[in-house]
Amino acid sequence: MHLTLFGRGKHEKTEKLYSELAPALIAYACSLGLDHSSAEDMLQSIFLHLMEGSNWPTEPRPYLFRAVRNACFNHIRNRSRDDEVADEPWFEIELVDRASELDLRRSLSRLPAEQCEVVMLHIWGGLSFQEAGTALGISPNTAASRYRYALEALKRSLNKRPKEEEQR
């Protein structure tokens, strides 16, 4: 009650963060193995927890990516082996064709998990390497180096597809 009465600024800050980061956070959760709808439910509870919590994080952006990461690992750990993960797009397919979207998803999924995470955080989350390092519990240099390796792998993977299409 106390928080809902006097936390109007907090409410607005939470909504602003959600509108800025939710798409990237959902895509990140999908890259960690959740389907889109589970990721949405999980994100709602994370933001609710953020708003109702007594302490506002000093760095909310890395905090949220870290919270999503932890929640995803918990979700996957508790998930039954029989549960099927729906094959839903992570990205808007109105802007690009469905095949390109699928191709990117596959390329990202083939990356080592730690490299994929840095790409998701830096490209779509807009986090600096410093912030990405905070979110992942690694140094900024390690984050930058993983990013570089990830781009090399993506370049190979994305270049391969046009060649494959030419061969067909």
Next chain:
Amino acid sequence: MTVNDEDVVAIENHLKKFRPRRPRALDLPRTNMKLALGLTVAITAAMLAVGAFLFVRPESNSRGVATHDEHAETKPRITVVQLSPAVREVQSLDAVLSQSARVTLPRTNRPRTALNVLSKE
């Protein structure tokens, strides 16, 4: 295969063409805030009402007491001492009774009262 800075920019630009899907709107408990505000307004109104009651009450009490005392003072008392000699003489008894009737019986001549209206009928 290594990537140079140009490659990095080109790959980044390619990746940024893809935009993550927007999720549904955030469903934060706004109703709690409305409820809290409603409760605050109700509590404030109740406190004002209690304050106003406490402020007005002593005044009305003192007025009530004063009226009562005033009434008590003006009310003539028909005592046994007054009635005893009057009983012996019928004329003086009439005088005592008519004098007391002026205040002890309801007055019908007070304007805009129910008795006044009824007495006219």
